[in-house]
Amino acid sequence: MGQSATAIETTYASETQGSREQFERDRKSMPGGAKGAYYYAPYPITMQRGEGCYLYDIDERRRVDFANHHTGQILGHNNAAVHAAVEAQLTRGIALGAPTGAEGALAEEMCRRVASLEKVRFCNSGTEASLHAIRLARGFSGRPKIAKLEGGYHGSHDLVEVSVAPPVDKAGPAEEPYSVPTAGGMSPNAASEVIVLPFNNEEALERLVRRHRDELACVILDPKTGILPVRKEYIQAVRRVTEENDVLLVLDEVVAFRVARGGAQEHYGISPDLTTFGKLVGGGFPVGAFGGRADIMNLFDSSGEPTGFFQSGTFSAHAVVMAAGLATLQQLTPSAFEHMNGLGERLRAGLEDLSARISTPLQAVVLGSLFSVYFTDEPLVDYRSLAGNNGAMAHRVFLSLLNQGYFLSQGLSMNALSLPMENEHIDGLVQAFERAVEESSQ
Numbered sequence: 001m002g003q004s005a006t007a008i009e010t011t012y013a014s015e016t017q018g019s020r021e022q023f024e025r026d027r028k029s030m031p032g033g034a035k036g037a038y039y040y041a042p043y044p045i046t047m048q049r050g051e052g053c054y055l056y057d058i059d060e061r062r063r064v065d066f067a068n069h070h071t072g073q074i075l076g077h078n079n080a081a082v083h084a085a086v087e088a089q090l091t092r093g094i095a096l097g098a099p100t101g102a103e104g105a106l107a108e109e110m111c112r113r114v115a116s117l118e119k120v121r122f123c124n125s126g127t128e129a130s131l132h133a134i135r136l137a138r139g140f141s142g143r144p145k146i147a148k149l150e151g152g153y154h155g156s157h158d159l160v161e162v163s164v165a166p167p168v169d170k171a172g173p174a175e176e177p178y179s180v181p182t183a184g185g186m187s188p189n190a191a192s193e194v195i196v197l198p199f200n201n202e203e204a205l206e207r208l209v210r211r212h213r214d215e216l217a218c219v220i221l222d223p224k225t226g227i228l229p230v231r232k233e234y235i236q237a238v239r240r241v242t243e244e245n246d247v248l249l250v251l252d253e254v255v256a257f258r259v260a261r262g263g264a265q266e267h268y269g270i271s272p273d274l275t276t277f278g279k280l281v282g283g284g285f286p287v288g289a290f291g292g293r294a295d296i297m298n299l300f301d302s303s304g305e306p307t308g309f310f311q312s313g314t315f316s317a318h319a320v321v322m323a324a325g326l327a328t329l330q331q332l333t334p335s336a337f338e339h340m341n342g343l344g345e346r347l348r349a350g351l352e353d354l355s356a357r358i359s360t361p362l363q364a365v366v367l368g369s370l371f372s373v374y375f376t377d378e379p380l381v382d383y384r385s386l387a388g389n390n391g392a393m394a395h396r397v398f399l400s401l402l403n404q405g406y407f408l409s410q411g412l413s414m415n416a417l418s419l420p421m422e423n424e425h426i427d428g429l430v431q432a433f434e435r436a437v438e439e440s441s442q
Contacts, residue, residue, distance in 0.1 A: 005396050008439060009042060011403050018058040022046040037070065040395070040410040045402065050077025052420040055407055063407040064425050070409070071255050071370060071416040072279035074340075075328055082283050085327035089320050102322035109329050110281065110289065114262050116271040120291030121300060122317035126254035126278030127155025129288035130220065132311050133274045134159060137218035137248045139309055140296050145215045147195040147208070147247075150177045151383025152222035154252050154276070158183075158190040160220070168387045175204040199382035200230060202237040209241050218248040218274075223264050225256035226370025227414055229380055232268050239270040248296075254278035254288075258416065259368035261337060267368070283324025286315075336419055340369040343417050343426050347371060350430035360393070360437050369417040373397075373433070393440055400436035401429075 013020065023043040027033030038044050048058045053076045055065045068074065075082065089102065103122055111117045123129055134146055146159060150171065154160035161183040163171065172178030177198055179191040195212050197219070198204050209216065219242050224230050242249040251272035256264035258280055265272060274292035281287055291297055299309040315321075344366050351364035351373065361377040374380065375390040375397075394412045401408055406429055408415050417426075 005392075005440070008396055008399050008403065012399050013042065015061060015403065016043075016045055016057065016059055019043060019046040022058060040398070045407075052076045052078070053418050053425060061405070063402065063405045064421075064429065065407050065418065066415045066429060067407055067409045068416040068418050069284070070279065071258065071414060072282070073284055074258050074280045074369070074416070074418055075283075075331055076418040076420040079328075079331075081331060082324050082327045085283075085323040086320055089323040092319075094320060095315075096319065100319040100322075102319045102326070103317035106281070106322045106326045106329070107291075109326055110277070110291070113329070114265065114275065116265060116273075116275060116293075117291045118294040119297040120289055121297070121311055122322070123288040123290070123311070123313055124286050124315055124318075125155065125288045126252075126276060127157055127288070128313070128316075129254070129276035129278055129290040130154040130160055130250070130252065131157045133250045133276050133290040134218065134220065136274065136290075136296055136299060136309070137250060139299060141217040141248060143215050143217040145193050145195060145212065145217065147197050147212065147216055147219040149199055149222060149224075149383075150196050151199065151224070151228075151386070152220070152252070154220055154222060154254075156183070158187045159193060161186055162191050162194040163196045165383075168384050171384070174198055174382070174384060175201060176208065199224070199228065200234050201382075202234060202241075205234075205237060206241050209245050209247060213245040213247055216245075216247045218242075218250050220250040220252060221272075222252040223256050223268065225259055225264050225267075226365060226367045226416075227372050228382070228386070229365050229367075235268040236270055239272070248273040250274045250276065252276050255370065255414065257281065259341075259370065261332065261334060280328060281325045282321045283326075283328040285318070285321040285324050287321050287325060331419070337368075340417050340419060340421075343421055343423070344369050344371065346423060346426045347417070347429070350426065351433065354430060354434055354437075358434070358437055360441055361390075362433075362437065371415050371417075372413040373415075374412070396440035397433070397436040400439045401432055404432045404435065406432050 020043050023033045034044050046058045047055050049056050055063050107120045110120055150163050153164050163180045164182045166180035177196040179194045179196050181191045221238055249272040253263045253275050260266045277289040299307045300311050348366040355362040363374045365372045375393040376388040378385050378388040
């Protein structure tokens with residue numbers, strides 16, 4: 001019998017008084033006191049600084065960072081080379097209103113790493129990247145609709161805020177999901193423009209894409225890397241089916257780009273028509289990018305005859321962001337991926353061993369340096385199977401881990417390792433999980 005949820009929260013409150021005071025102050029001027037992804041009950045910790053793989057809150061408590069800014073911080077915090085690149089660009093200028101060469105240097109580096117990337121454009125977020133990639137796909141194909149995977153997240157514009165987290169009882173048949181709006185204030189027509197596909201079901205995928213091929217501009221695929229154990233055969237089937245039906249494939253690598261030098265597409269052995277990027281390619285700054293086949297991307301080429309397409313933005317390809325992104329990618333060498341992915345395998349082994357030793361259902365999904373932890377006996381095959389996760393248990397474990405000095409994403413899904421981590425950090429987290437499960441079990 002473990003500690004009660006109340007006792008865990010009492011410990012949390014006693015050690016985070018400064019964060020509670022900051023939260024109460026912030027909620028007076030901001031709705032909810034923090035943006036949606038940062039809030040968790042009873043209130044979020046306010047961080048003061050980061051160093052390497054550690055975060056320090058305003059009460060000066062240190063925690064090992066396994067969230068890494070929604071997976072976007074791959075080098076850890078306060079990386080010397082990124083700092084130097086940013087400082088060098090600051091001395092040259094912050095916002096110069098013209099090309100600076102920094103964007104070209106990062107574009108060249110990305111095209112060298114990703115085999116399918118012939119040309120690339122930069123924007124300010126993964127949301128913008130998916131918006132522009134979908135516009136390109138619709139314009140290039142002349143078709144109005146898109147298809148996405150149920151549970152896939154591609155940002156916060158209307159067309160992709162469909163069936164991100166629909167109530168399972170309203171989502172329709174598993175093999176032919178309904179298009180369900182999942183954000184307030186969306187266009188009333190958005191859901192009608194989206195075909196929803198199930199994960200890990202090749203037969204249903206092929207049937208639905210074939211049925212709608214004449215109206216489908218693209219399939220946009222979030223491979224759920226480190227979130228669901230999606231089979232490589234399924235990802236490859238998405239590529240095969242889209243090619244056979246003359247439908248473009250947009251691969252969302254905003255999170256997954258960190259699993260290999262060439263991203264998830266290298267890991268899965270596919271070549272998409274377009275790819276969206278974000279997070280780590282900005283070196284800790286706001287960023288988005290999208291690119292792929294030159295014949296599609298050239299619709300944004302304004303140096304010749306008008307194409308009817310345009311993409312820009314005041315802060316798109318900001319020189320400071322580009323410098324930070326290039327300094328980040330340059331440190332992501334084969335040995336860096338080998339180190340982080342090796343740590344991921346160590347974590348997988350440790351959590352699987354823990355799961356075998358305890359009575360509480362615990363499943364870990366690990367791929368490369370990305371991982372998620374769920375409390376359920378149900379096999380994890382798609383978005384719906386995640387509905388069986390014991391969210392209350394996950395929250396208690398999350399708070400217990402915070403009390404023990406480990407910072408993960410709330411809900412324990414979509415966590416990430418960073419390059420400064422070593423075996424001791426992995427082993428410490430596994431031990432902390434064991435204690436957290438014990439404390440949280442009733």
